Amino acid sequence: MNARRPATLIRIGAFCVIAGELIALASQFDVGPTPFVVFILGGGVLTAGGALLALYGVLRTPTARP
């Protein structure tokens, strides 16, 4: 698997977005500083990083010919 291929970038990015969103959701069911930090570092950073990676992959994907 070539990590520089657009499809691979989209896959990795999408996986990070899914993981980040699930972590962000799970962190909301407990009260305290640790869930808050998990939300910021786990949810926020993973989701934002994954989304940027996936969008970069989308931009690098060649346009499909009809």
Added chain:
Amino acid sequence: MLELIPGPLIAIVATLIGVLLAADFLFRPGRAKQGAGPLVAAIAFIAVPGLVLTVGAERHIGMSKKTEFCLSCHEMHPHGATLLNAESLAGKHFANRYVPREQACYTCHTEYTMYGGMAAKLKGLQHLVVHYRGGITDPIKTYDPYSNRECLHCHEGAASFDEAIGHGDELESFRADKVSCLECHKPAHGVEAGDVTKAYGGEKQFELPKLESKDGAH
């Protein structure tokens, strides 16, 4: 309108949509430039994650105002225990419901100014850093001297305040913070020196108030 829908429901639905859209790209990355692919990608990787994180941040900020949040740190247990001590100022406020019990700490330890809520959040982040890095002072001290403004926000103009001996004559001094409310109404908490260290190290258990919350999030 959004306030009518429970916070957890919005978070769950937004996350579910986000996961499904992202999963589509996980298994079919080739569709990124086919048909409506770019539009769906923008929704999956910009709009929905933005919504999920905004809803989550709003819920976490709401939860950070709760007494339960503050007392989830061991070093705050001695202060939490004073809510049950009616001799302390904090205990009087808690026992008489002068403050909402679910937000007892936040109600007195926020600033009643235009950006007071934001300042309280930034201080909260500072608390997090101190909590995880250590270096907690014993006894715990506020970053700035406690301002009478926070007391007067509720008490000024109240019959019990106006009728109390000495309040009327000194009102301007109170407003200007020349005379602290705590000079007469002490102790604010009455935490003994050494208790914070004992609580942080798990050496001593403190009895904490039972808090009943009407809403799981706020």
